[in-house]
Amino acid sequence: MWCPDWPLGRPDAPSDETVLVIGAPERGASRVVAASPDAYGAGVSLGMARREAEGLCPGATVLDRDLGEETRRFDPIVELLSEIIPRVEVSEPGLVFIPVAGAIRYYGGEEAIVELLGGKLAAAGISHRLGLADGPFAAFWAARTAGETQIVTDTPAFLAQLDVATLGHDDLIATFRWLGVDTLGSLAGLPRDAIASRFGPIGLQAHRLAHGEDRMIDPREIPPEAAVESTFEDPVYSTDQLAFSAKQLAARLIADLRARGAAPYRITVIMEGTDGVVRERVWRSADPFTEAALADRVWWQLRAWTESDRGSQRGIVRLKLDPSDLSDDGRQLSFFVDETSRIEAERAIARIQTLVGPDAVLQAVPQGGRMPSEQVAWHRWGEEATVSRPVGAPWPGATPSPTPALVPPEPPRLEVEWDEGTPVRVRLRARWEPVLTWSGPWRMTGNWWKGEGSVDRYQIVTSAGAFLCTVDASGITHLAGVYD
Template identity: 40%
Template sequence: MDGPVAVLDHHRVLAASAEARHAGVRTGNRRREAEASCPEITILDVDPADEARVFEPVARAVELITPRVVLDRPGVLSFPTRGPSRYHGGDGGLADRIRDAVGTAGIVDLRIGIADGGFAARLAARRSVIVPVGETPTFLAAWPVGALGDEPLADLLTRLGLRTLGAFAELPASAVLARLGREGLTAHRLARGEDAHPPALTTPPPDFEESTELDPPADRVDAVAFVAKGLADRLLERLAARGLACTQVVVEVESEHGEHLSRAWRHEGALTPGALVERVRWQLDGWLTETGGLSGGLTRLRLIPDQVIPASGRQLGFWGGDAAASDRAERVFARLQGLLGPEHVVTAVPQGGRTPSERIRWVPWGEPREPAPHAPIGPVAGPVTVETPPWPGTIPGPAPARVLDPPTAASLLDGSGRPVMVSARGDLSSPPTEVRSAVLPNGGGAITAFAGPWAQDVRWWDRTSRSRRVTWQVVIEEQLACLVNVERGAASITAIYD
C-alpha cells in the first residue's frame, strides 16, 4: 500500500507507518487528529488475524537466528539477546543480522530496540535505538509517564507533577507502595528499569500442559480454536487451583504429515482463557493460511505454560471472607509498610525444620507465601497434601509462644554449680539443676523438671556451617518452661513457653 497508513484500535491510532509518523501522527491519536495532521492518510481498522498471517514469516525468519522467540502480539516479538549478541558480535551486529533476515521475508519498515528488560526494550524499539548495557535507567528517565501504559496512573502522576519516568523512579519504593498500592509498585519497578515480576516469577510445575488429539485432522482455524477454548479453560483452572497465573504460553501443533511447530506467546499480566484462545487463533492463522506453514491438517494441539506468576489477588473473598474487609486490611498493611518499611509488617509461613525458629519463615506482607519448590503434580482433587521430609531431632510437644532469635546467653548448671556438658555421643555429664539468664524473670532459678536432651547434628556434610547442638525442655520453679540450647559448650535460651 502506498502513502501514509495508520491502524486504528478502539478509535485510537495503534500504529502508524513511517510517513504518517513523519507527518505528525502519533500512537493514541483519534481518527480526527490523525486526519488533521496528515490529510492524505489511509486509515484501517485493526485485524489481528490478518496481522498474524503477515507476521508469521517474520517470526520464522527471526527464529532462524535465535530459538527463544516470544510473540507479544502480532507485529511485536521479543527474545533474550545475551547469547545471540555474543555470537553475532555485539548488539549492533545482532540488529543488522535480524534486519537482513527479516528483509529477505519482504519486510523493510522494521524497528529494533535492545535494552535491559522487556519493558525498556519495547520502548527502545519505538525509536529504533540500542541502549548500552547498564544505561537503561538513564534511557527510561526521559520518557513521559504515559509510556507505562496505565492511563489512570499516568494521569495521577502528571497531576502530582511527576511527568517523566525518571521523576517517578526517584520516589522511594515504600512511598509508592503506600500511596499507589501494588499496581503502583509494579509500575515503579518498570520505571526504574527492573522487570515487572522477577522476584515472584516461578518456574511452572511440570506436566501442567494440556493437549488433545484432533481426529479427523483439522484444517480450519475456527475448528481448532473451538478445541483450544476447552484446553485453555482447563489449563488456567488447574493453574488457578495451585494459586498460579500464566503470563507466557507455548502453542505447539503436530500435523498429519508429522510436522511439528511451536511458538511462545507472552502477555502483560495474567492470561485469561479468552486472551489465550485469541493467541492460539492468531498463531493458527499464521500457520494454516500462510505458505511455508503447515502442509496438512492438525492432528494434535498442545498448550504449555512457559512462565507463571503467583496469582495475586482478589480471590480471598472467594473463601468466605468479605472482599471489602480483605481490601481494607491489605490497604492498612500496605500503609504501615510505607510508614515503617516493608520488612516491619510480616506474616508467618510454616516450613520444615527442627527448632521453633527454623520451622517458621517470616515474609514481608504482600510477598508470596507459597514456598513454591515442591508443587504437587497432576490434577488437584481435595485437600493438597505436600509430603514433608523427616527432621530428626525435632523438639516434640506444643510450640513455644516466644522464640528468641538470636538466642539469649544463659548458664546451665548442675548440682555442684558446674556447667552441664554433653559428650560427642550425646551423653550428659550430670543432670541440670539450675538455669540463669538475663531474659528470664528474676534471672532464672532452680530446675524442677526437664526433658531431653535432643541432639541435632545440623548440616554435617558442610564443614563450615555444621553445627552440633543439644536442646532441653526445662521447667523453672514449676512455672516457667523454656528451651535451653548447648552448642560448643555455651548455653542459651532459645524459646519461652508463654
C-alpha cells in the same frame, strides 16, 4: 524487535491513499495502531483516539485491525529470527522479544547480534527497529525510540529520561503529572514505600519499571501435567473447528493454573500437522494471560500456520499449550484465588480513585472498642491501616453482636418518647413507630478523665426494624446504628 506500522502491510490497505488502522475498543475508546506517513504529517500519532485522528485526516481510509491476518504475515519473520536465536517470544504481530543472554557469548557480543538480526531483516525487506536493553520494558522503549537500532548500556539512565507516559496507564500518568512527576527518573527518585502507600500495587509496579527492575523471567517448577493437549483423530482443517479447539484448550489451561494459584505470562503453542512436523511458537504478555486473550492468540497462531503455504494442505492432528513461565504474583496467592480477577479489580479500583478521590475508596481492619463505630479502622485503599486500639484486648461492656449493618459516622439525633425510663415511641422520618420491645440500658462510662460523660445504650425494636441508640446524661438520644 519492533516493526512500526506492521498493520499497514495488509493486502487490502491502499498504497496511494491516507490510511488509518484502528485497534479494538479499549476502555471505551478505539485508538490508532498504525497510520500512513501522510497521516503522521497531518498530526496523527499512535494511540490517538479514532475520532480525533479522523478529524485530522477526514479523507483517510479507516481499517479495523485484523490481528489474525497480521499474525499470518508475521509468522515467517518470527521463523527467520528463530533461526538465529531460539525461543523468540511474540508479544503481538510486529513486536517480538528475543532473550539474548546466551546468544551474546555465542555470536561474540551485542553489536554482532544486532548486526546479524538487522542484516537478516533488511535482506528480507522488513522495516524494523531493534532495541537491546535489560528487561522487556526497557528493550521495548529502546526499540520505540531508536532510529533503527539502539543498544542501551546503562538501562537505569536510559529509563530515567523517558516520559511517564511510557507506563501506559492513563489515570496513573495524569496523577503523576499533576504531582509534577514527568519522567521515569523523577518517579524513580521518590521513596518506594510512599509510592506504594499512595498508589497501591499499580504504583509499585510503575516504580519498579522506572528503576529498571522489570519482571524477570523466573521459571518455576511446573509439573508436566500443567500443559494441556488435544489430539484429533480426524485432522482438523476447518477454521471454525480450530477456533473452537483454541478456545476450549485455553479455558482448560487457565482453569488448571488458577487451581494452582498461578497465572501464565508466557505460553508455548505447539502444533503437530498431518505431515508429522511439529511447530511451536512462544507468546508472551505484559499481564498474565486471561482465558479470552490466550484463546485469541492461539487462534491467530493456528490461522497463521494453517493459512501459510507450509501448513495449508495438511491440517492439525495435535495441539498443545505449554505454560513455560508463570507469574511471581501467582506464588503469593493461596489456592483458588483468581489472579486475573485481582489484577482487573485493582485496575478498576484505581480508576475509581481518580473519579471519586482517594478518600472515597476505603478498606477497613478490625480494631478494639465498645461501640460499632469504634470497632473498625478505616484506611484508603492501597495504604497501610493504623490500628489505634488492640482488637485482642478485653473490652468489657462492648456492644454485643450482631453488629448494625449501617453505622453513621456522626450519630444523628433520634426522637424517642420515654415513659418512666422506658422507650414508647420512635420518630422515623415523618411518622412515629411504637416500640415493640427493647434491651438495655447498658451504661458506658466513657473517658471521664477527659471530660466525657457516660451514655446509656439501648437496642430498640419497632415493626420497621431495630436500632442501636445512645442516651446521654442530658437525655438526648442519638442513633448509633441501624440493624439493616
